[in-house]
Amino acid sequence: MSEVSGPVRVAPREAWLLVATFLVAVAGLIYELIAATVSSYLLGDSVRQFSFVLGVFLSSMGAGAWVSRYVEEALPGFVWAQIGLGLIGGFLAPVLFFSYAWLGAVALPLFAMLVAVGVLSGMEIPLIARALKEIGAPEFRFENVLTADYIGALAASIAFPIVVIPFLGLMSASLAFGCLNLLVAGLSLWLFRARMRAVHWLAWALALLVSLAALWQSERLVSVVDASLFEDDVILSEATPYQQITITRFRDRVRLFLDHSIQFDTQDEYRYHESLVHPVLSLAPRAEKVLILGGGDGMALREVLKHDRVRAVTLVDLDPRVTELFATNPELVPLNRGAFADPRATVVNRDAWRFAEESTDSFDVILIDLPDPKNITLSKLYSREFYGVLTERLSADGLMVTQAGSPLFARQAFWSVARTMAATRNPIRPGAGLWTLPYHVYVPSFGDWGFVIAAPQQHRPRAPGLPRSLRYLTPDTWAAAQVFGSDIGPVEAEVNSIRDHALVGYYNEGWDTWFR
Structure with a gap:
């Protein structure tokens, strides 16, 4: 056996x-x-x-x-x-x-x-x-x-x-x-x-x-x-699966840092957010439905809700902890004037690209308030391919705007964004690009900062009809914002694509030249 x-x-x-x-x-x-x-x-x-x-x-x-x-x-x-x-x-x-x-x-x-x-x-x-x-x-x-x-x-x-x-x-x-x-x-x-x-x-x-x-x-x-990294008192420091959130305060002055990069300073954030929001909303023939990509602090949302003709706003931000903090924290809610509690606002915590691809909604205005394109992960949200997806979410006479960095500190990066939007396919006129309108303002926390408006159809950059409660933007400052000095004006720059990410090199080279 x-x-x-x-x-x-x-x-x-x-x-x-x-x-x-x-x-x-x-x-x-x-x-x-x-x-x-x-x-x-x-x-x-x-x-x-x-x-x-x-x-x-x-x-x-x-x-x-x-x-x-x-x-x-x-x-x-x-x-x-x-x-x-x-x-x-x-x-x-x-x-x-x-x-x-x-x-x-x-x-x-x-x-x-x-x-x-x-x-x-x-x-x-x-x-x-x-x-x-x-x-x-x-x-x-x-x-x-x-x-x-x-x-x-x-x-x-x-x-x-x-x-x-x-x-x-x-x-x-x-x-x-x-x-x-x-x-x-x-x-x-x-x-x-x-x-x-x-x-x-x-x-x-x-x-x-x-x-x-x-x-x-x-x-x-x-x-x-x-305490060593930040000048002011740290009132919140928290790591999420997506980023490091740090909020500091000095007297009544509050700053938000994500991954140790400043996102806003209450001393001057109104200059940035008013310039991002109100020109595009004022130029839009219709502004009933608005989409905000990023802006989890609710500051851009606060400005959008100042327009009575806005009926619904969808805010898409990747990190649910950021939107939760600025919707519920008693020290932070006043900064956006309780914007998240407005019945017109809907928050979606999701990747911006996936939302744009999978959504079937149409929006009159799209605001892109995302972090700077310092790496490939962020650069794809400043690419011709992404802007092409967003045009599918625009209504027939809709507009979109993106923050585009500093035309002074990263000049080629700024004009790369502008040229990328201009080279994006036009869903209304096949073979043509988008109409674009670059502009810039001075924000002390960031320096000279730029934005680009884009649309499938051309819009006259008329004097905008602005809400009365604004602290910075006026018809005169809007007119001046469209004028670029010779040291920050257009330069040759490649279109940014997910195949080559030329924007990342422009961005890092520009900032390194000034600060490293």
């Missing part, structure tokens, strides 16, 4: 090493995502930063896998790697934020720490595989280790935007996953205590004490960084 073999029993120590593989994979990918997110917050151009971080991290992991062959004892080496990751990975976000706040530099510490985390992470799998062999694990298969590692990476990639950022934030998340590495080190020390020495226990205990203390004080660390 043939002998029937029973199921292979997995010893606790073998099972723990596979669980540890899963946990360290989670922590390693979280560090990579934190590094990429922090660098995109502080350095801009998220696509470039994510690409650089990914490349450096993976190549460093390869170096770590190669270096692991020189570690004589696998289990003690694995514990040392976890202690190092707990400290370097755990303090990744705090070091980067403090470096940026105090020194104004982040690239050197970012990539130095990223290389260290990558090397230590790359050592983990080879050391775990060797450790399993050393303890005589029956039926050891290297693919089991890799499977646990890949599943851990998947878990981290899903948890990062859904759980980690919304509930922990970057600072606390970095420290919390540092503690996770130290937990892995501590359990490994206990399970394999016969192979460990006192120095391992001492180093682990000190690292855990420092990390837990930092995690306990993480909110205070965030406050210290915010």
Whole structure:
């Protein structure tokens, strides 16, 4: 008779090493995502930063896998790697934020720490595989280790935007996953205590004490960084799956920052929002249905609702937390005069492009109040393709307007936006582009700032019929807004397309020339 073999029993120590593989994979990918997110917050151009971080991290992991062959004892080496990751990975976000706040530099510490985390992470799998062999694990298969590692990476990639950022934030998340590495080190020390020495226990205990203390004080660390980064008192600092929201206040002056870039200052925001909204609404033959893309703070909505002929306004903003704050926070609601409570207003939290593609509604006026095109993700919302989709949402005699950046600080970028709108297909006159009207105003918080109105049909830039309650815009200032000096006037610039994103280069080159 043939002998029937029973199921292979997995010893606790073998099972723990596979669980540890899963946990360290989670922590390693979280560090990579934190590094990429922090660098995109502080350095801009998220696509470039994510690409650089990914490349450096993976190549460093390869170096770590190669270096692991020189570690004589696998289990003690694995514990040392976890202690190092707990400290370097755990303090990744705090070091980067403090470096940026105090020194104004982040690239050197970012990539130095990223290389260290990558090397230590790359050592983990080879050391775990060797450790399993050393303890005589029956039926050891290297693919089991890799499977646990890949599943851990998947878990981290899903948890990062859904759980980690919304509930922990970057600072606390970095420290919390540092503690996770130290937990892995501590359990490994206990399970394999016969192979460990006192120095391992001492180093682990000190690292855990420092990390837990930092995690306990993480909110205070965030406050210290915010106080260094922002001139005024920080009244709200919150990370969402989409961005970092920071709101500051000095006396009656409130500022909103998204990913550390200023969005408005109540000292002068009326100049921007009046100039964005009222010219296009006044030029529009009809203005019963209005669409606002972006503008989650409700300031543009506030201005739109000053026009009695507006019957319905749809505001589309990606981040529900922004619209929620400005619709419910008692310190913020007065800034937009309770615009979200107006029965004419409807809020949709969705990607602007997807909304424009999937909506079947027609609008008399479309206002594009989106962040600057500093990266490819945002540049696509300033592309000929996107404007083409928006023309399908315009009524027959409708108009749209976009904020287009500074014709002074990023001159080519501004005129690229204008030329892109002019080159957008005309749904009424096939083969022709759109009629455009560029203009600019001075907003102290931003400098000389530009806008472009576009429409399938030409409209005379007549003196607009403005509401009486405006603080800045008048027929005279509107006439002056259409005049460009010789140093900010039209220049050669390519049309922006999702195929080449010429606008990103123009934008970053222009601002770097002035401020870096």
